[in-house]
Amino acid sequence: MKDVNSPIISLKDIYTAYEGAEFPVISGLSLEIGHGEFVIVGGPNGAGKTTLLESVNGMLPLTHGTAHVCGMDVSRNGDAVRKKTGYVIQSFAFDPFTPFTVENVVMMGRYGILGCFKKPGEEDYRATEESIKLLGLEDISEKPIGTLSGGQQQKVLIAQNLAKKPDLLLLDEPFSNLDLCTREFVSDILKDISSKGCTVLMVSHAFDALPDKDVRIVVMDRGCINFDEFCHATEVKDIVRKMSAVA
Amino acid sequence: MLEFLIPNNIVCHAVEAMLFASIACSILGVIITQLKISSIGFTMAHAAFAGAACGMFFGFDPRISAVAVSIMIALLIGPLTDLAKMPEDTVLGVLFGMLMAVAVFFIAYMQYVGKGFNANSLLFGDVISLYREEIYALVIISFMAVIFVVLLYKEISAIIFNKKVAEAAGIKVKPIYYALLFMIAFTVALSLNIVGGLLLYVWLITPAAIAYQFMFDVKGLFIMAPVVAAVISVSSAVVGLEYSLPVGPLTAVVFSVVFIIAVIFSRKRKVTSRKH
Ligand SMILES: Nc1ncnc2c1ncn2[C@@H]1O[C@H](COP(=O)(O)OP(=O)(O)O)[C@@H](O)[C@H]1O
Ligand SMILES: [Mg+2]
Numbered sequence: 192m193k194d195v196n197s198p199i200i201s202l203k204d205i206y207t208a209y210e211g212a213e214f215p216v217i218s219g220l221s222l223e224i225g226h227g228e229f230v231i232v233g234g235p236n237g238a239g240k241t242t243l244l245e246s247v248n249g250m251l252p253l254t255h256g257t258a259h260v261c262g263m264d265v266s267r268n269g270d271a272v273r274k275k276t277g278y279v280i281q282s283f284a285f286d287p288f289t290p291f292t293v294e295n296v297v298m299m300g301r302y303g304i305l306g307c308f309k310k311p312g313e314e315d316y317r318a319t320e321e322s323i324k325l326l327g328l329e330d331i332s333e334k335p336i337g338t339l340s341g342g343q344q345q346k347v348l349i350a351q352n353l354a355k356k357p358d359l360l361l362l363d364e365p366f367s368n369l370d371l372c373t374r375e376f377v378s379d380i381l382k383d384i385s386s387k388g389c390t391v392l393m394v395s396h397a398f399d400a401l402p403d404k405d406v407r408i409v410v411m412d413r414g415c416i417n418f419d420e421f422c423h424a425t426e427v428k429d430i431v432r433k434m435s436a437v438a
Numbered sequence: 439m440l441e442f443l444i445p446n447n448i449v450c451h452a453v454e455a456m457l458f459a460s461i462a463c464s465i466l467g468v469i470i471t472q473l474k475i476s477s478i479g480f481t482m483a484h485a486a487f488a489g490a491a492c493g494m495f496f497g498f499d500p501r502i503s504a505v506a507v508s509i510m511i512a513l514l515i516g517p518l519t520d521l522a523k524m525p526e527d528t529v530l531g532v533l534f535g536m537l538m539a540v541a542v543f544f545i546a547y548m549q550y551v552g553k554g555f556n557a558n559s560l561l562f563g564d565v566i567s568l569y570r571e572e573i574y575a576l577v578i579i580s581f582m583a584v585i586f587v588v589l590l591y592k593e594i595s596a597i598i599f600n601k602k603v604a605e606a607a608g609i610k611v612k613p614i615y616y617a618l619l620f621m622i623a624f625t626v627a628l629s630l631n632i633v634g635g636l637l638l639y640v641w642l643i644t645p646a647a648i649a650y651q652f653m654f655d656v657k658g659l660f661i662m663a664p665v666v667a668a669v670i671s672v673s674s675a676v677v678g679l680e681y682s683l684p685v686g687p688l689t690a691v692v693f694s695v696v697f698i699i700a701v702i703f704s705r706k707r708k709v710t711s712r713k714h
Contacts, residue, residue, distance in 0.1 A: 274607075290659055291656065292654065295656070348603070
């Protein structure tokens, strides 16, 4: 059983550096996030927000410090962490004729949990179908993903990560390609999964559609956290703007 | 194996070789074309070439040294692309140059000291004078390739789609990707002296390219490519042997013609004329 009282993310004095770089991008960062929290990460471009997300799910190795996520040591059990953690990537550019339909791509979210040599079963098809419905992609589920608009592709990637039924969902600027209505739509979905107990850690600059409960704001600059507080959704915009300006 | 269908032994062996090699290569070819690493074909061809030249020079059986060097290079490709932080294509190009240089060095030196070297079978293969063991080897290779793709279908398709997305899904991308490159390189190397570099290259690229004109998902590609490859190869082999035409080049030409026809009738180029 998972211990609900211990944090789902626990970073202790972590450093993350890219190969070939002179200085680490994340330096001496510590952060604890509890189960079910809704966290928004802000900060200027190049602050290290994407790097933070990829340190949390173990896609980038730490040079110092320890990271525990979903009760596991990320450095040692990166794959296991990623099976319980959704990650919606920021930048993607799919070839218009890449041979994958929307349904294929959503199903891919299940591949890691399934493990090698196993075929998707009834449960996987059900999870795939549910998240396609949840994001309203039924009409385009047979289309090749490359022929969709950027916003539609973004929704497919969100659906893919929801099909995984993750304990923790990382999102990297998920609203950047979405129109206003879709932002609200996706935001409602995030609010919904958050209320069902999924922890959400989202990098975003679009603050016009947030769940109307208390959210935690983390503002980063140059690889460190310089603001970290709970506040109401309506205050988020001002706080992030102020903090980013000071930086 | 197919003696009950084709009484003539030579024709039968040739058809078997064409069938099995075309299936293995075209299935792996789908992966190669999607990952945009088609240069793995000529890099491995030259690995075998360099290995054979080395073997000749040092007095080993050139077939064995060709396979040995190919396996070494096959193991090297994956880790090297990671270490060098460069696209696979660049690394394959570097290896190609190196292997070509090694081969030419030994051949030139052997000519200088008066030892001959014949690379014809590596370049063109020889489908009509195969030993039974070589056919068995091809059968084993193609089964291995098919089983590999079937067992790791999920992982391979996710890696083809996007390595980052695959990794985020919890797939062990690195070991599987290395294994994938190894499997491709290994198949290419072992099929090479049986069917030759020319046919091999056609089989690696063209069936996948033909299937790509009609299929919108990977599963379709993995099914259509080997079917197209098998049908064209076997029928070209039968016709070629019947009329005493060179089988390899004939097959390659037929493939290219089918490819052109496929492009003309491609589903992907069709623009709708509907107004509603
Ligand atoms: N693959 C990479 N290799 C080297 N440096 C990188 C790489 N990706 C990002 N960086 C550097 O890391 C810093 C933080 O990047 P990132 O985490 O993407 O910022 P953010 O997401 O906050 O805009 C930037 O200065 C960037 O130049
Ligand atoms: Mg970023």
